[in-house]
Amino acid sequence: MTDLTVATPAPAAPMKSRSLWETAFLRLRRNRAAMASLVILVIYILAGVFGPMLATHPYDRVYPDFVKVPASIEPYPQLDALVPIAEEAGRRGRLDVQSVAIEGNRMIMRATSEREIDPRVTRYIDRSDLFSNAQVTSLSDDKKSIEITADVKRLRFIAGTDANGRDLFARILISIRISLMIGALATGVALVIGVLYGATAGFFGGRIDNLMMRFVDILYSLPFTFFVILLVVFFGRNVVLMFIAVGAVEWLDMSRIVRGQTIALRRREFVQAAEALGVSSSGILRRHIIPNTLGPVIIYMTLMVPKVILLESFLSFLGLGVQEPLTSLGVLIAEGARNMQGATYMLIFPAMALTILLFALNFLGDGLRDALDPKDR
Amino acid sequence: MTTDNGERIFDIRDIRVTFDTPDGVVEAVRGVDMHVNAGETVAVVGESGSGKSQIMMAAMGLLASNGIASGSVRYRGQEMIGLTREKLNKIRGAKITMIFQEPMTSLDPLYTIERQICEPIRVHGGLSASAARRRALELLKLVHIPDPERRMKSYPHELSGGQRQRVMIAMALANDPDLLIADEPTTALDVTIQAEILGLLSELQKKLGMAILFITHDLGIVEAFADRVYVMQKGNVVETGSTADIFQRPQNAYTRMLLAAEPEGTKPPVSDDRPILIDAEDVSVTFSVKGGILSGPGYEVKAVQNVGLKLRAGQTIGIVGESGSGKSTLGRALLQLLPSTGRVVYQGTSIQGLDRAAMRPYRRNLQMVFQDPYGSLSPRMTVGEIITEGLLVHEPGLSSKDREARAMQALTEVGLDPGMRNRFPHEFSGGQRQRIAIARAVILKPTVIVLDEPTSALDRSVQKQIIALLRSIQESHGLSFIFISHDLAVVKALSDYAIVMRSGKVVEEGPTLEVFERPTSDYTRDLMEAAFNLKQVLLRQAEARA
Numbered sequence: 001m002t003d004l005t006v007a008t009p010a011p012a013a014p015m016k017s018r019s020l021w022e023t024a025f026l027r028l029r030r031n032r033a034a035m036a037s038l039v040i041l042v043i044y045i046l047a048g049v050f051g052p053m054l055a056t057h058p059y060d061r062v063y064p065d066f067v068k069v070p071a072s073i074e075p076y077p078q079l080d081a082l083v084p085i086a087e088e089a090g091r092r093g094r095l096d097v098q099s100v101a102i103e104g105n106r107m108i109m110r111a112t113s114e115r116e117i118d119p120r121v122t123r124y125i126d127r128s129d130l131f132s133n134a135q136v137t138s139l140s141d142d143k144k145s146i147e148i149t150a151d152v153k154r155l156r157f158i159a160g161t162d163a164n165g166r167d168l169f170a171r172i173l174i175s176i177r178i179s180l181m182i183g184a185l186a187t188g189v190a191l192v193i194g195v196l197y198g199a200t201a202g203f204f205g206g207r208i209d210n211l212m213m214r215f216v217d218i219l220y221s222l223p224f225t226f227f228v229i230l231l232v233v234f235f236g237r238n239v240v241l242m243f244i245a246v247g248a249v250e251w252l253d254m255s256r257i258v259r260g261q262t263i264a265l266r267r268r269e270f271v272q273a274a275e276a277l278g279v280s281s282s283g284i285l286r287r288h289i290i291p292n293t294l295g296p297v298i299i300y301m302t303l304m305v306p307k308v309i310l311l312e313s314f315l316s317f318l319g320l321g322v323q324e325p326l327t328s329l330g331v332l333i334a335e336g337a338r339n340m341q342g343a344t345y346m347l348i349f350p351a352m353a354l355t356i357l358l359f360a361l362n363f364l365g366d367g368l369r370d371a372l373d374p375k376d377r
Numbered sequence: 378m379t380t381d382n383g384e385r386i387f388d389i390r391d392i393r394v395t396f397d398t399p400d401g402v403v404e405a406v407r408g409v410d411m412h413v414n415a416g417e418t419v420a421v422v423g424e425s426g427s428g429k430s431q432i433m434m435a436a437m438g439l440l441a442s443n444g445i446a447s448g449s450v451r452y453r454g455q456e457m458i459g460l461t462r463e464k465l466n467k468i469r470g471a472k473i474t475m476i477f478q479e480p481m482t483s484l485d486p487l488y489t490i491e492r493q494i495c496e497p498i499r500v501h502g503g504l505s506a507s508a509a510r511r512r513a514l515e516l517l518k519l520v521h522i523p524d525p526e527r528r529m530k531s532y533p534h535e536l537s538g539g540q541r542q543r544v545m546i547a548m549a550l551a552n553d554p555d556l557l558i559a560d561e562p563t564t565a566l567d568v569t570i571q572a573e574i575l576g577l578l579s580e581l582q583k584k585l586g587m588a589i590l591f592i593t594h595d596l597g598i599v600e601a602f603a604d605r606v607y608v609m610q611k612g613n614v615v616e617t618g619s620t621a622d623i624f625q626r627p628q629n630a631y632t633r634m635l636l637a638a639e640p641e642g643t644k645p646p647v648s649d650d651r652p653i654l655i656d657a658e659d660v661s662v663t664f665s666v667k668g669g670i671l672s673g674p675g676y677e678v679k680a681v682q683n684v685g686l687k688l689r690a691g692q693t694i695g696i697v698g699e700s701g702s703g704k705s706t707l708g709r710a711l712l713q714l715l716p717s718t719g720r721v722v723y724q725g726t727s728i729q730g731l732d733r734a735a736m737r738p739y740r741r742n743l744q745m746v747f748q749d750p751y752g753s754l755s756p757r758m759t760v761g762e763i764i765t766e767g768l769l770v771h772e773p774g775l776s777s778k779d780r781e782a783r784a785m786q787a788l789t790e791v792g793l794d795p796g797m798r799n800r801f802p803h804e805f806s807g808g809q810r811q812r813i814a815i816a817r818a819v820i821l822k823p824t825v826i827v828l829d830e831p832t833s834a835l836d837r838s839v840q841k842q843i844i845a846l847l848r849s850i851q852e853s854h855g856l857s858f859i860f861i862s863h864d865l866a867v868v869k870a871l872s873d874y875a876i877v878m879r880s881g882k883v884v885e886e887g888p889t890l891e892v893f894e895r896p897t898s899d900y901t902r903d904l905m906e907a908a909f910n911l912k913q914v915l916l917r918q919a920e921a922r923a
Contacts, residue, residue, distance in 0.1 A: 269753035273817070276714060277767040278740030281733070287766065291757040 024295075027371040034367020037360035044357055048180045051173035056156065059170040060325035063161060065129050071160035071168070071345045077130060082107070082152065085130060093124035095146070102152065107131060109148045116143040125150050160345045162335060168346065171327050172353050178328040179357070182242055182312045183305040189247030191301060194254025199289050201255070202262025203281065213259065216252050224249055228320055237323050242315065246308050257300055261293040295372040302365030306358045313354065329354045386555050386588060387413040387473070392448035392458075394431045394440065394612075405431045407612040408448070413556060413588045418579075420591045420599040420620070422635070423609035424836035425807070429592050433558050437469045438462070452556075471501045474549035476542070478561040483545055484533040490517075490544055491529040498551045516547040519584075520577060538700070539570035543577065550581065560592045567699035567863065568907040575602055575911070576918035594836060596635060600624055601912035608632045638837040640844055640870035644693055646888050647873060651689040652724075654825055654857050655711060658685040660719035662703070662710050662881075680706040681717070682881045686859075688825065693851070693858040695872030695889060697865055697904070703881035704861045705748075708827045711859065712743050723825075741771040744818035748830035750810035754802035760813055761798035764788070767821045787820040788813075790853075791846060808839035812846065819850060827859045832867050844870055865908040869893050877901050 028034055052059060065077070065085065072078075077085060083100045086109055090097040095111035102108075109125075111117075122134035125148060134150035159169040201212040228245045235241055265271060265288070274284050313330025315321040322328050329350055336347030394406040406428040413419050423429045435446035436457060450457040452468055460468075469475075477483045484493060494513040498504055504512060510529075517525035520543040533541060542562060549557055559578070563571035575598065582589055591603060599606055599620065606623045608616040608631065616629040627633045662681040681703040688694055698704040710717035713728055713736050721729045728739055747753040754763055764787055765780040775783070785795035791812040802810055811831055818826050828847070832840040844867065850856060862868050868875060868889070875892040877885040877900070885898045896902045906914055 269747040269749050270755040272714065273745065273747055273753045273814070274755075274766065276712060276740065276743075276745040277817070277821075278737040278770045279766060280737075280770070283766075283770070287758065287762075288755050292755065294757075 024368075024371040028367050031367040031370060033363045034371075037363040037367070040356065040360040041364060044176060044360070045180060047173055048177035052170065052177060055167070055170040055173055057167035057170045059166065059174040059327070061166060063129055063155065063165040063167075065165070066155065066157065066161050067165040068163055068339070068343050068346075069157055069161050070343065071158060071349070073156070073158060075154040075156040077154065082130070085128060086125075089125045089128045089131065092127075093121040095121065098145075105152050105154070107150050107152045108137075109150075110145070111148070112145040114144070117146050119146075121146070122148060122150070129153070159349045160343065162332075162346060163339060163343075166325075168332075168349060171332060172329075172350055174326065175328045175332050175350065176353060176357070178239065178322055178326060179309045179312060179330075179354075182239070182246065182328070183309045185243045186246040186250060186308045186312075187301055187304050189243060190250035190254050190304065191297065193247070194251035195258050195290060195293065195297060197251070198255035198258030198260075199262050199285055199293065202259035203266060203285055203289055205263070205266070209259070213256075216255060219248075220252055225315075225318070228315055232320050237320070239322055239326070242312060242321060245315075246311055249311075250304060250308060254297070254300065254304070257296060258293050261296055262289050265289050265292055299365060299369045299372060302361060302368055306361040306365075309354070309358065309361075329357075384415045385412050386415050386453055387590070388449075388451040389432065389436065390449040390451075392432055392435060392446065392450060394428065394435045394444055394446050396441070397443045397445070405444075405612055406435070409609070409612070409614050411607055411614065413590055415555065416582070416586050416588055417604045418582065418589045418591060418602060419605045419607070420593060420603035421607045421609060422593055422596060422599050424594055424635075424838060426611070427609040428612040429609045430560055433475065433560060433590070433592065437473070437475060437558075438465050470497060471552040472554055473556045473558065474552070474554045475558045475560060476545045476549050476562045478564050484541060486533050488532075489529065490531050490533070490536075494529075494544070494548050494551065497548060501552045512551065513547075516550055517544070519550065519581065520544070520547045522547070537570075538566050539574060542566065542570075542574055546574075546577065546581070550585065553585065554587055556588045556590060558590045558592070561594070562591075563598065564593070564595070568865070569699065569903055571598075572907040572911060572914045572918075576915055578602075579915065579919065580922060596624075596639075596837075597908075597911050601915050608635070634838060638841050640841060640866045642848075642870050643890065644848075644871060644873040647689050647692045649689075651691055653687050653689055654724055655686070655688040655859075656720075656722040657687075657711055658720045660684050660707065660710055660717055660721065662706050662715055662717045680881050681710060683719070684876075684878070684881075684883055685719075686876065688857050688859060690824070690857055691851070691855055692874060693860055693872040695868035695875045696859065696861045696878060697863065697868050697875060698878035699863060699904075701880070702878040704863075704878050705829050706881075707878070708745070708829050708859060708861050712745055712827055714745075737770070741767070741821045742824045743827070744821060744823040744825070745827045745829065746811075746814050746818050746831045748833055750807050750814060750834060751802075753814050754810055756802055759799050759801055760788075760805075763802070763813065764798070764817045764820055767817065771821055783820055784816075787816040790819060790850070791816045792842075806839075807835050808842060811835060811839075811843055815843075815846065815850070819854070822854065823856070825857045825859070827861070829861045830863065831860075833862065833864060840867065847871060865893070865905065877904070 082102055086100045086107055087097045090109060090111050095113050095117070098110045098112060100107065100109050117139065119136045119139065122136060125131045125134040130153055131150040132153060134148055136146060137149050138147045140146070157167050157169070159172065162168055162171065197212065201209045231241055231245055271284060271288050274288055309329070312321060312328060313333065316328050316330030317334040321330055332350035333347065333354065336350055339346045389409065389411040391408045391410060392406055393404070393408055396403045396405055409432060411432070421429045431440070434440050435444070436450040438457070438460070440446060446458055448458065452473060455468065457465065457468060491510065491513060494516060495506070495509040498509045498512050499506070513529065514525055517528060522528050522540060522543050528536070536544065563574050566574065578589060579602065591598070593599060603620050606618065606620050607614050608623065608629065610631045616623065616627065616632045623632060624636065627636055660681060661679065661683055664678045664680055665675060666678065667675045684707055686694060696704045696707065706715065709715045711721055713721070713731055719729065720727065723739060723743065728736065761781065761784045764784045768775055768780050768783060784798050788795040788798060793809060793812050793816070802813065805813065832843050835843060847858070848871070851858060858871070860868060860872050872889050875886065875889045876883055877892065879900055885892060885896065885901045892901065893905060896905055
């Protein structure tokens with residue numbers, strides 16, 4: 001390229017200046033799979049943050065009448081299921097139920113009894129989750145036959161309910177929140193520790209590097225599951241512990257990657273140039289080394305989030321993860337697996353949620369790798 | 378040698394190469410006609426970005442995946458563009474072969490030389506393993522590799538740059554090609570090795586009768602080596618003709634500019650009463666290679682041995698030498714960027730062995746500009762941030778506004794538009810980046826700048842501008858330079874005192890004109906001749922063979 005800047009003035013409308021990040025994003029935007037993944041990921045984040053607030057059922061509410069009902073668009077209880085429930089409620093009030101009719105949201109029950117009927121018998125009906133506001137519409141003079149009307153509450157469980165009668169959809173939403181939170185926080189912890197540690201070790205080299213990396217090797221040799229079981233035994237089960245456990249393991253990989261990058265960068269001339277300027281070590285790390293390692297770090301991060309989510313699922317599957325009534329995708333899948341024969345939907349829906357999330361994250365990571373790959377430049 | 382009446386074996390017509398990039402379609406080659414006759418040597422000359430390599434890549438089906446070639450490339454009447462891979466492979470690698478600039482990366486580091494030469498012979502020639510081995514040995518003898526039997530078992534890293542290029546040439550000759558395309562084959566080599574390789578190529582051409590298409594930016598090689606020349610600029614051939622015509626009667630303005638781009642002028646020596654800024658004595662640098670459990674005992678490499686120099690105010694000392702001579706190591710040792718022994722005194726105080734913190738106050742006066750304008754600027758920082766980084770260290774009291782004003786001033790001084798300070802390095806050309814690197818050094822108002830091959834990665838015409846810039850900066854600031862380069866022409870133009878180094882030792886030193894005009898040592902004489910009188914060297918080699 002001929003260098004004619006001195007001879008010719010800069011053109012009147014200069015080309016827009018683009019940083020490497022901007023060009024990378026432009027390249028990412030042309031990758032359809034990655035962009036679709038990005039959209040899915042945003043939907044997941046929104047679902048995780050706002051879903052549990054907007055869901056029709058609280059995630060920890062138990063509906064004893066609807067244990068393990070399959071997924072359905074039609075609200076529960078379905079019509080033919082209502083009558084026996086009403087009869088059962090009547091029987092508990094020692095009534096002989098003659099007829100039960102459902103008219104829209106109202107239930108009309110006619111019943112008789114050999115003894116006198118106390119009008120407070122409506123309580124037995126109210127006691128069921130389904131019926132509320134039961135009233136005596138007519139009571140015969142001998143108080144031996146009665147007509148009761150009550151409001152019927154019909155509930156919609158689009159993903160069915162679990163073995164305890166909790167809405168599976170609400171539980172999936174809360175578990176997305178937990179899984180994403182663990183993914184993001186553990187990755188964040190690993191990122192901060194790993195980048196600082198790896199960059200320091202790689203930059204100073206020599207004995208410091210040797211010591212720091214041997215420490216990493218020692219941590220590597222701890223069996224992860226054993227480490228988590230130890231933590232759980234000492235501190236009990238809670239979510240914060242999960243972050244610590246997962247983050248404490250994941251930063252090791254990160255620090256190795258960053259260290260390798262740093263060693264390569266250290267030999268680059270711009271680092272030598274900074275040294276010749278007299279820039280301090282922390283300045284070189286901050287301004288030259290770390291910004292230039294961020295490309296590979298971001299790629300590794302997007303691939304680490306699904307790894308962490310899987311790891312959490314694995315721990316939860318083993319029963320070492322989050323505590324009831326909170327839940328995570330791993331817990332839900334474990335429950336689903338136990339009930340696979342009677343209630344397949346309990347496995348299918350959480351598994352789908354996890355799979356789609358992992359696909360999206362992996363595709364995005366792949367796309368980012370292509371977009372940030374400096375070899376393209 | 379042959380002229381235009383030979384048989385046309387390679388015929389390129391109206392070839393166009395475009396690249397589809399995120400910033401739109403880029404036209405690298407815009408309709409070029411070219412031909413090569415049997416047995417002749419044709420040079421394609423042009424600066425970087427002129428599209429000279431891309432034509433050959435397109436012809437050989439080696440374009441990057443986003444590149445599209447159109448037009449026609451015929452080898453003995455056979456159209457090559459759009460040919461299937463199998464059919465193309467019958468021509469390329471057999472009848473038309475290529476050698477590239479970087480012999481290290483063109484050889485696979487995992488395989489021995491024997492295996493790398495034998496494989497294409499067996500694939501194209503269908504020879505048995507032992508026949509292929511015999512042929513490989515024959516080829517290595519043909520390219521004058523010393524001790525070819527032993528070299529067959531070597532790995533690429535065990536060979537020197539020149540030997541690797543010889544191996545590449547041997548591989549290219551394996552199937553008796555009609556045409557050898559050489560893409561800057563000597564650019565990465567030292568001048569004396571370059572002369573040897575060029576001599577080898579012309580010897581082989583006579584012996585085997587093949588045509589050579591030589592791609593280069595170096596007009597010195599073209600003049601000494603080629604029969605016919607194509608001059609390329611921005612994807613077009615701007616002039617073509619016989620070498621003598623082009624060099625004596627250039628028609629095109631661009632060709633004339635290229636011919637005039639050789640560095641010129643000299644620097645008068647400074648008087649002996651100027652104060653001495655850097656006084657170095659007995660400087661040695663030793664790298665120790667650690668031994669390991671498996672790799673045996675460690676050993677030491679003496680990169681610089683007992684070198685001394687005195688740099689006076691306003692002086693430019695040129696340090697010349699081939700790769701591995703220790704000249705860059707010496708420059709870094711003087712600035713205490715490497716552990717060294719000896720004595721380095723800056724303006725009366727010893728700076729030898731000072732650590733990072735103790736050295737910091739001196740850094741502002743002792744600046745450095747590096748060779749690679751692509752590697753020496755941090756890609757994630759804007760130009761303004763890069764230039765003003767030194768101010769953060771040495772003038773921490775400055776407000777960001779003051780720093781910006783200083784950055785604009787420095788950019789103006791090096792001939793760049795100060796409005797470009799918010800851009801990133803990748804948006805600049807090589808010459809502009811080197812200007813930025815110079816601005817980074819100058820902004821601190823130093824007294825000494827060590828320039829480590831600052832012009833080596835640049836085209837000649839850009840080099841000329843950078844040389845002019847360095848001259849004017851030296852004059853306006855009264856700077857002293859230590860100018861490290863393998864490029865003798867540039868050293869001759871810029872320095873008033875020259876030190877010639879070889880294997881870590883000083884071979885010869887003295888005022889530049891004396892060293893260049895009347896070299897006393899044989900080594901310096903060879904170096905000068907290979908650099909300034911290539912044609913003479915090649916002729917003498919031919920005579921010696923005859």
